[in-house]
Amino acid sequence: DGGITQSPKYLFRKEGQNVTLSCEQNLNHDAMYWYRQDPGQGLRLIYYSQIVNDFQKGDIAEGYSVSREKKESFPLTVTSAQKNPTAFYLCASRDTPTNSYNEQFFGPGTRLTVL
Amino acid sequence: DAKTTQPPSMDCAEGRAANLPCNHSTISGNEYVYWYRQIHSQGPQYIIHGLKNNETNEMASLIITEDRKSSTLILPHATLRDTAVYYCIVRVAGGGSNYKLTFGKGTLLTVNP
Numbered sequence: 001d002g003g004i005t006q007s008p009k010y011l012f013r014k015e016g017q018n019v020t021l022s023c024e025q026n027l028n029h030d031a032m033y034w035y036r037q038d039p040g041q042g043l044r045l046i047y048y049s050q051i052v053n054d055f056q057k058g059d060i061a062e063g064y065s066v067s068r069e070k071k072e073s074f075p076l077t078v079t080s081a082q083k084n085p086t087a088f089y090l091c092a093s094r095d096t097p098t099n100s101y102n103e104q105f106f107g108p109g110t111r112l113t114v115l
Numbered sequence: 116d117a118k119t120t121q122p123p124s125m126d127c128a129e130g131r132a133a134n135l136p137c138n139h140s141t142i143s144g145n146e147y148v149y150w151y152r153q154i155h156s157q158g159p160q161y162i163i164h165g166l167k168n169n170e171t172n173e174m175a176s177l178i179i180t181e182d183r184k185s186s187t188l189i190l191p192h193a194t195l196r197d198t199a200v201y202y203c204i205v206r207v208a209g210g211g212s213n214y215k216l217t218f219g220k221g222t223l224l225t226v227n228p
Binding site: 111 | 218
């Protein structure tokens, strides 16, 4: 089945530790995105990548880093510089940016709790 | 991007139609209306989108007013599994800098038995 996978679903880390969240897609999509969602809030864009080996900062990139070495993978690292890392993290992908509409497919999310 | 306004919550009886409104009075001519929903602790799911004509698919119908300043998402026969937060988003289509969807707080639809 085609889709987006995120692992793990729940993640616990101690304060001050870096942690990497996995996102893999087999939809052959060029564009991938990372969002953060806090309780009762909408989604906020952290980073996005429109093509392999290229990525741009979103609205709240401070304290995060990404890489896009392969088309199907877009891991997100939450560094110790992120002041409030506890949140629900969502990865999404989209077909080529030149499509006439903008449907994004989302993964199931990773809930990160920093203790 | 045009901003959208949605009621924070709505209730609907199971089996009845759920009509979710969205105001987007500052929408521009090349902006589409998209609807996504998010069931608790899951990723958002695309529902439907439209430009100016009404649209229907297997999940829902989208009614856009003639002046395009508001729209309504209709779930014709709501089930308990339709309980979710529904997001109305307005965005241009195409490539280039069209890189994200801006999700607000949405409408929490609760379908009651």
